Amino acid sequence: MLRNKEGGFGVITIVLHWTIALLTLGLILVGFIMRRTDIDPTLQFSLYQWHKSIGFTVLGLALLRTIWWLVERSPHPVPGLRPMEHIAARATHTTLILLGIVTPLAGWAVASASTLNIPSFYFDLIVIPHLPLAQSEASEAFWALIHAWLAYIVLGLVAVHAAAALYHHFIRRDEILTRMLRSGFRSGRAGACFSQKSRRCQEE
Amino acid sequence: MMTPRESALRATLLLAFALAAVSAPAGAKTASLEDAAGNYRIASSSSIQFSVPQVGGGGGLAGNFGKFSGRFQIDGNNVERSTVEFTLYPESVRAREQRIEDFLRSSAVFDTANYQTVTFRSTSIRQTGPDTATVEGALTARGKTRKERFTVTLTNWDRRSISFTIRGSIRRAPYGMDVGTPIYSNVVDFDMNIKGTRR
Ligand code: HEM
Numbered sequence: 142m143l144r145n146k147e148g149g150f151g152v153i154t155i156v157l158h159w160t161i162a163l164l165t166l167g168l169i170l171v172g173f174i175m176r177r178t179d180i181d182p183t184l185q186f187s188l189y190q191w192h193k194s195i196g197f198t199v200l201g202l203a204l205l206r207t208i209w210w211l212v213e214r215s216p217h218p219v220p221g222l223r224p225m226e227h228i229a230a231r232a233t234h235t236t237l238i239l240l241g242i243v244t245p246l247a248g249w250a251v252a253s254a255s256t257l258n259i260p261s262f263y264f265d266l267i268v269i270p271h272l273p274l275a276q277s278e279a280s281e282a283f284w285a286l287i288h289a290w291l292a293y294i295v296l297g298l299v300a301v302h303a304a305a306a307l308y309h310h311f312i313r314r315d316e317i318l319t320r321m322l323r324s325g326f327r328s329g330r331a332g333a334c335f336s337q338k339s340r341r342c343q344e345e
Numbered sequence: 346m347m348t349p350r351e352s353a354l355r356a357t358l359l360l361a362f363a364l365a366a367v368s369a370p371a372g373a374k375t376a377s378l379e380d381a382a383g384n385y386r387i388a389s390s391s392s393i394q395f396s397v398p399q400v401g402g403g404g405g406l407a408g409n410f411g412k413f414s415g416r417f418q419i420d421g422n423n424v425e426r427s428t429v430e431f432t433l434y435p436e437s438v439r440a441r442e443q444r445i446e447d448f449l450r451s452s453a454v455f456d457t458a459n460y461q462t463v464t465f466r467s468t469s470i471r472q473t474g475p476d477t478a479t480v481e482g483a484l485t486a487r488g489k490t491r492k493e494r495f496t497v498t499l500t501n502w503d504r505r506s507i508s509f510t511i512r513g514s515i516r517r518a519p520y521g522m523d524v525g526t527p528i529y530s531n532v533v534d535f536d537m538n539i540k541g542t543r544r
Contacts, residue, residue, distance in 0.1 A: 182453040183524045190528065256442060260401050262528045268401040 142324060145213050149320040154213065157206045158321060161241060162299070166200045168192060169296050177290075193252055194264045196245045203241035210238055219315045233302055240295050254280040273305035349461075381507050382421025385416060385541030388506070394538045395432060396501070400532040406445065406529060413439035417541055419507075423473050429480060431465040451525040460487050466528045468492070480511075504543075511537040 150158075150275040156189040175181065175188035218227050252261055253271035256278055274280060309317035392409060399405040415431035435455035440446045449456045467482035476499035484493040495513035503506070513535045517523060522532065 182448060182451040185454060186448075186524055257444065260399055260403070260528055263399050265527055270401075307459065 145216055147214075147217055149216050149316075150324055151213075152324045153209060155294055155321060155324055157202060157209065161199060161202050163270070164195055164202070165241070165295065168195055168199060168301070168345065169292055171195075171200060172289075172292060189259075190262070193248070193261050196248050197261070197263055197269060197315040199243035200242065200249070203238075203245065207213055207238050207242060214286050219309075219317055219320075221313070221315060233305075237295070237298055237302065240291055240298070244288065247284055250274060250284040251281060254284050256281060258280060368412040380421075384416065384418050384544045385507060385544050386416050386524055387431065388540040388542050389531070391537065391539045393535070395533050395534050406440065408438055408440035408445070408449070410435065410437050411439055417467075424478070427467075427470050427471050428459050429465070429470075433463050435463055435486075436459060436461065437474050451503050454464075454522050456487055484515070487522065489520050491519055495512070500538075501540075505540070506540055506542045508538065508540045511535070511539055 142151060143153050147156055171188055171192050175185050175192060187285060217228075222230075249261075249269075249272055252259065254276055255272045256276050258271075261271070263269050274284075295297075306318045306321070309315050310319070355472070376421035388391050393414070394407065394409045396407040397405050408434050413431065414427065418427055420426040420428075436450060436457045438449045438455070440449060440541055447474065449455055455463070462482070463486040465484050467480050470482045471479045471481075473479055473496075477495055477496045481492060481494045483490050493513060493515055495502035495511050497509050497511050500508045500510055514532050516531050517533050518531050518543055520524060520525065
């Protein structure tokens with residue numbers, strides 16, 4: 142139930158996957174709004190602080206996710222997956238796992254290098270210290286650029302990753318998407334009908 | 346008990362009065378704050394600094410105002426009937442970098458587009474020591490008026506001018522300036538050196 146199996150993902154993998162996905166997309170949206178749109182400066186200030194707190198949360202979750210990914214087995218590839226597809230999928234997943242850590246670290250570097258020296262007060266509960274970086278305009282601008290690039294690369298990869306999942310689900314009709322939605326998945330037709338209401342199940 | 350600073354002030358004052366007495370015709374009055382009675386204009390060489398502590402210590406925000414004006418009147422018969430009136434222009438705020446200044450001017454803090462001035466008008470003055478007093482009055486910022494209190498210490502005095510340090514801690518939230526709390530303290534500490542020149 143909690144652990145991954147040969148035929149599918151366990152609850153831990155699934156919950157981490159979707160929580161990180163949701164928070165990351167939220168962070169990109171908030172990041173874009175606070176940074177690139179003309180909003181009320183009070184709101185902008187709070188968005189920055191929410192962004193940092195949620196960002197630290199994602200960093201923590203991403204670290205857990207990475208450890209879990211390293212120690213836990215991966216389910217078998219679904220039948221019918223071509224070797225090139227398997228390699229491309231592995232490469233995307235590895236990159237996403239890495240960027241999941243590096244992107245928030247770069248964000249932390251922005252907050253740390255900024256000459257504004259605004260403390261990171263995690264959900265107004267505890268101060269997270271700055272990384273030991275020199276505070277200067279140049280350093281802040283550098284990390285802001287890196288952080289932005291990484292974040293938008295994540296967005297691009299997530300789009301590719303999601304498109305692949307949808308392609309598998311709707312065109313190839315395999316269980317790639319469904320096994321990340323529901324644990325205890327048994328390979329075969331039953332899995333494709335994980336929901337009795339699903340259109341595909343009724344067709345079949 | 347007098348702190349060394351206070352006694353130094355005392356000594357300065359006494360010296361000033363002694364000089365005044367020497368230069369005055371025979372039968373000069375005894376030295377007292379009453380001799381400072383008169384009308385003063387706040388000189389532009391005065392300074393108005395503020396600081397806002399931040400969570401976890403480490404600096405916080407600090408700045409000062411470059412443009413202000415005001416006057417006060419010291420009542421010779423009753424110091425407690427003296428008055429002070431003060432206007433500062435938040436547009437002139439200076440901080441350690443442009444982004445902070447812009448933020449302070451924005452609608453998040455002083456909203457200088459809509460409120461050009463911050464004013465203070467004393468309502469009562471209470472002398473608390475030979476060279477100290479508490480000034481209470483109405484502070485108006487962002488269209489909101491509240492009673493605030495400052496402590497005043499006389500630091501220098503001669504026949505043409507008089508100087509005070511004025512300190513006060515103001516909560517900013519009631520003025521609609523609570524942005525950034527609790528990362529930045531709600532309480533802003535003011536430290537002013539006010540010099541008045543006789544009008
Ligand atoms: C997975 C986690 C994160 C994602 C996906 C993310 C995403 C983003 C995005 C899309 C932007 C806007 C970039 C732009 O358009 O210039 C941004 C800006 C920013 N992020 Fe993050 N962020 C994450 C984590 C963090 C963390 C943990 C911190 C700090 C502790 C942080 C601090 C910042 C700061 C300070 C900016 C503004 C940079 C600037 O002013 O130029 N971020 N982030």
